[in-house]
Structure formats: structure tokens, C-alpha cells
Amino acid sequence: MNSKKIIHLSTTQKIMLSFLCAILVGSFLLALPISSATGEAVPYIDALFTATTSICVTGLVTVPTYSTWSVWGQIVILFLIQLGGLGVITVMYGVMMGLHRRLGLGNRWMLQDVFNLNNISGIVKFLRKVLIGTLVVEGCGALLYMTVFVPEYGLRGIWISIFNAVSAFCNAGMDIMAEDSLCGYIFQPMVNLVTMLLIILGGLGYIVWWDVLRVLKNIRSQKLKCFRLLTLHSKIALTVTGILIVVGAAAFYIFEYNNPLTMQDYTVPQRIWASLFQSVTTRTAGFATIPQEDLTNTSAIISVLLMLIGGSPVGTAGGMKTVTIAVLLVSMFATIGNKEDAELFGRNIPKQAVNKSVAVVGMFFIIATLSAILLSAVTEADVIDIVYETVSATATVGLSRNLTSMLNLWGKLIIIVTMYLGRVGPISLVVAFSTQKKNKNIVKNPTEEISVG
Template sequence: MPELIRKKKKMSSFEMIAFGFAGVILLGAIILMLPISSSAGVVTPFDKTLFTATSAVCVTGLVVVDTGSYWSAFGQAVILLLIQTGGLGVITVVASFSMVSGRKISLMQRSTMQDAISAPKVGGIVRLTKFILQGTFLIELIGAILMLPVFCRDYGWKGIWMSVFHSVSAFCNAGFDILGTTEQTFPSLTGYIANPLINIVIMLLIVIGGIGFLTWDDFCTNKWNLKRYRLQSKIILVTTAVLILLPAVFFFLSDFTGFSMGKRILASFFQSVTLRTAGFNTADLGAMNDSSKAIMILMMLIGGSPGSTAGGMKTTTIAVLILNAFATFGREPETEVFGRRFDNTVVKNAATIAILYFFLFFAGGIAISQIEHVALSDCLFETASAVGTAGLTLGITTELGLVSHLILVVLMYLGRVGGLTLIYAAISVKIQSGAKRPLDKITVG
């Protein structure tokens, strides 16, 4: 008989991560309800603040009200704080307060921090967390300074706030913008489609935030000596480069044909980079052809990299699945790359995550399409954006009803926290047994 192991009274690290994100979302939603948070000084309905807070903490970028015109300076500051908390991770932020206050970090807290930032081991986790915090604020500051001349030219002293907000939003892959006005809502960065400085700075912030904190650590430790990088960092860098370059080339050939050469290149690359779950756009996504939209859906589902500010299935997940497919084609007994091999557990986890994300994407899209009687293709784009925490939309977000918004809220939460995290957090009983079932064969393919 298998022995049942009761769950400990203390919460597991996965439960802490799941409940931590939920708690910050709820707190943010309540604060955004206050009259001081809206520019009109009115109480905002809870369903709207819940959607906004979830989108901010889960660094998605989908919104039901225009961030620039609806929210006051206080409300925008709250949203920015939620974005920063969600980008760094709730556990990382809590740990930073503990370190600043001089409190000793317990072994349980270190283990939770390890799971939160996908670190390979507990040892050195405090040093790594300090490195992440310092690096984050430095990069966001540099990004804000670089964009300052453009935003100050266009908005005067308000340009300082514009630069800070968009730098943090881009680095955290959140996609929130405050460029909207009562006359022109939800503009994103379309007004800067031909501005090289804004395009390049935003793209760099998105990529740096989306490649993962461990990749930063590798770069700072080993500089350009790529051979000494972790296997994960090598896979992330190669996969990220491929997933940016290929869609950019496709967009260049199939869209933006009426633009000048420079503007066409910028638009193609920006729309490709923003699919790393960033949520900004400089072009009208609705005007892009159906093939491009299909590619965008797939890229949004893949998302960024583990231990980063981005969400989605993760670049390593799709890389492991593709490498495993090549190993199967070549009849190799194990999956190998860069002179290293994967454990079969990694392949199983990757397959599980991919199936989970595709199920949520399809189920959510079909549900919204049936509820709202909207074209399924538009709904699938919306749900891919939500579960991949990408924040891009074809313009239907504000037109959806309460139930559809709640579906998107759940998808954004699941996409940011991570499918396996929630699965592990939900498991209250584990079964341990030394016995194995009889082995049998099944044909696939």
C-alpha cells in the first residue's frame, strides 16, 4: 500500500508564490478603486480595477480603460509600482525588504527565492537577489535617461514621468503606456513608429528584461566568453535571437510595404520584439495580414525566458521540445545540445507546460467567442496575449463583457505565475511508493 504523506502546515514555496501574486493583485485593485486614483476623482468599479491590477502585476498590458487619460498621477504611480513588483516577482520584492531591514534570510525563504527566480541552487541566492535588484534599477534608470530628450521635447517637464514610466514598463515587459488622451485613447507607441531612439531603447529594455536574471549573471561573470555560460543561458540567447529575427523578416516581407525602408525595418523588428510578452506596438496590428497574426499568436504563447520579467511558456520550453524532436528524428537515445544532455524529466515538464498553455489558450478563446459572438480568430489572439502575458490586442478588450474579462484575468494570472507553480501549489497529498507499474508498449505517430 502506498504511504500517504500529509502536507506540512507551513506553505510550500509554490503556494507562497501563487498566494503572493494574488494578494498583491487584490491590494492593488482596492487602492485603484479610490477616487484619488482616477483623474475624474470617482470610484472605479472593482471589476475594472481587478482587471487593471492583474494586468499590471502579471506584466501583461491588456487594459479596459486608457491608462494615460483615465488614471490620475497617483493611479499611474500605483500601476507602475504593481508593474515593478510583478516584473521582479513578489517574493524577490519581499526578500529585498528583509535584506534592507537587516533581517536574516531563513533557509525556507532562500528556497522560495530560488523557485521564484528559477535559480539552479539555493547557495548564493541572496547575492543573486541583490544583483537582480541593482541591475534592474540601473537598467531602468539608463533607459529613462536615454528617452528623456524625446519625451521632454514632446511633453515638457511631464516628459520625465513619461520616461520613467515607459522605461520600467518596457523592462518589466508590461506594455502599459500613458500616452493616451481623452481625444486619442489606447495609442501605445504608434506616434513614435519612425523614431529610432524610442524604438531601439524600448526594444533593448524588452530584450534585456526578457532574457532572464541568470543570463545577466552569466554575462557579468563571463563577459563574451560564451563557452563558459550555463547551458540554459546559451539556449535562451540562441532561441531569443531566432524568435526575434525570423518573425521580423516575415513581417518585413509581408507587411509595412508602404513605409520607407528605415521605417519598415523599425516597424518589423519592433513588432517582433514586442511579442516577447512586452505589449507595446508601434503599428496598427489589426491592419497586419492573417499570416502575421498567426505568427504573433504563436510567439506570444512562447513568451520570454525563465527567471525573467516576462511570462508565457518560456523560450527554453519550446527549445527543449524542438531539440527533443530532432533527437527523435535522428533516433538519438537522449536530447543533446552544446555538448550537454537533458534529463527526461525536463522534456516531460516542457511537454506538460506546452499542453497546459495551449489548452488554456484554446479553451479561453472558444469560451469568449461563444459568450461574445466575436470572431474566433480575434478571441484566440486575445487569449494568447493574456496567457502569454503579452498585452497585445486587436482592439476587442474594451468591448468584452464581465465574464470574458474574468476569463482574461484568470489567464493572465496563470500565465505569469506559471502553470507548474499552480499545479504544485494545488497538490496537497503526495504518494510515495517504491513499486512500479508493469511496463507496456503504445504506438504514437
């Protein structure tokens, strides 16, 4: 009698495989001659790189997006960006809901893990709100973009506006206008403002969206108390995001003030505008209004730090996340101050959150460090350019100091793997911690004291 062995995949394995399958299918479609603007097939390594950077919403490109790909190729890229921004499993279950198929308990558990929620109560409603909210925000962004791009590009401006809106909201940083990203629109207020708003909204995360809307909907008076009514998660995400944007912009303003390659000849308002955009895009959008290779080394280091931090959980941005860094810092200061618990906004931080933060930060530094070492072994680029590239890939940012297009085969493969691990790694860690929480009946080894520090 033949017996069939049933393979049961964990949630982590399903997430990693879903992204991998999407990358492979996307690379196959992009490798077809129909996807190329010239009608000749693009080398597979570049198709694979583009599919990976799209599904991982990174934005690093080895070939110019606007001139390499046909309209069909750009449609494939846009679909991959949307798929990667929302998450493959999220979109898959969204399609199931659209087909009026009921999500079973297993599907709901998986969605809980993907969205990093505490329970499955209302998970289907949450998914529906995520999909609708995404389409509404991207649609509004596209309409605002059209006020600039349609007069400039005609009917093609509609497609450019849609592409840019999805790319900005999903923090992908890819555009189909020019090879130098948005450098031609550095002082265009509408393009800058819409792009920054989409980046910030996508990076804040859906949990913050609904929490803010809940407070605004229920409050009738005493507007100043709105912030106090938010959950601890939203308070941390909004506060850290605001601080990073302001401090980052101030830093870029100071260190680029006399840089002849960037802001030396700008007026004060122009310097403020350019500094603000650089501060926002480094977390983790990838659009650029200033050539990144022209930045001073100090500004490059600040950009690296902002890229590593990234956006907030359960959003479209990458990086270690604002809440992760906040939890890690307050935990560190609590330990230094010999306090038993880490506190934020009058609330104790759960030990599980602290452990998860340590794991996420450690994972990011391991991936970025290994990637930088390997990339330095196969390329002759400057160290600052290599670090910038690998951190950008790990945090799925997409900013580059003009190194991506010059990578050799090994360099491209290293960055492909780095982008993939940078995208699925944090999600996998979140799911792993959630699984541990569900399975508490685990035999533990004896504890023994060790010396640390």
C-alpha cells in the first residue's frame, strides 16, 4: 500500500515560500521579451534582481526602470510592489474574501501572525480595512500626482501617477520618469508633499491608522487629550516617527549646508525642503531628490542610521522599526538605572517585546554585516558605498550611492539574498515569537549564572 507523506509547513515557512515563489514568477515574466522596452529579453539576473527588489519593496535597481521595461513590464513590477507592500499572504486571503470564500481558523491564525496581532478576534474585518484603506490612500495620492504629471506628460501622466502612488505608499522608491529618481522635482511642492505623506502613512502602519481614527471618531471635546487616548503602540510609533523626521531633517540641513555638490547654493526654504525629504525617504522609501553619492560622509552615516530604524510595525516600511528601537532604548536605560521594568508613557513594556526587539536588531546587524563583508570581497567600491548599499538592501530602502548599477554577477546575487532576508526575516521572527507564546508547555533546561559585560 502506497502511503503519501503530508508535508505540514509552519507559518514562517509559508511566508518565506510565498515571497520566494512570487519572486521566481515575477522574474520569469520580466525575463520575457514582451517585458522589455526594446523587445529583446533582459538578462535573467537583472530580471531576477528587479523582481526581488519589487516584491521586497526595496527599490535598488541594476537597470533603469523607466527605460528598460515596456508598459507590460512596468505593470508586472507595479503588481509585485503592491503584492510585496501588503504581503503575499494578505493579498491571497483578500482575493479569497473577494470570491466570498470563508477563511478557516487556520487562515485566521496565520493572518494574526502576519499582522502581529494579539488575537484573531475581528481579523477578517481588519484585513478588509487594510485592503480598502490601502486603495483609498493610493488612489488619493495618484489623483494629487496627476495635477503635476498629466500637464507635463499628457495621458502617460495618469500611469506615472498611479505607479508613483503605489511605489511611494509601499515604500518601494521606484519610478518610471527618470534615471535619477525625483531629483528633477526637488523643489516641486506637490510632488514632494504627496510623496512624503504617502511614505509616512505607509510607514506608520495600519494599527496606528485605526487607532488614530478611533480616537478622532469618539472624542467630542478636549482635543488636547487625543494623544492620551491612543494605545501605547500608537504613542510610541507617532512620537518616534516625529522625532526622527525632525532631528534627521535638522542634521541634513546642518551637514549639507556648505556642501557645493548639494545645498550650498540653495535658499533657506529650499534647504529645509530638501532636508525634510531626505529625512523622510531614508525611512524606508528610496526616492531621492539629492544624488546620494554627493552627500557628505556625515550625512551618509546619518542616512544609514535612519535606514536601519525604518518605519513602524504592521506597515509597508522595512527596517528594524521605530517601536523596536524605542523598546530597546528604554530597556537599556532601565537596566542602567537598575530598574526592574522598562517603562514608556506610564506603562510597563512586556518582557516578550524586549526579547523580540533584541532578536530583530541582532538579526539586522548580522545580515547587514555579512552582506557588507561579502560585497566588499567581490567589488572594489569604497567602504561607505558598500555599507550604504548593504544597509539599504537589508532595511529594504532602495537608496544607493550609485553602486547598484555597477555590481557584477556576484554582487547582484549578494544584494538579492540580502533584500530577501531583510524583507522576510523580521516577519519570520515575529511569527516565531508568536508561536512560542502559543506553545508555552515547553521543557526548559536548568538555568546557570554567567558573567556579561
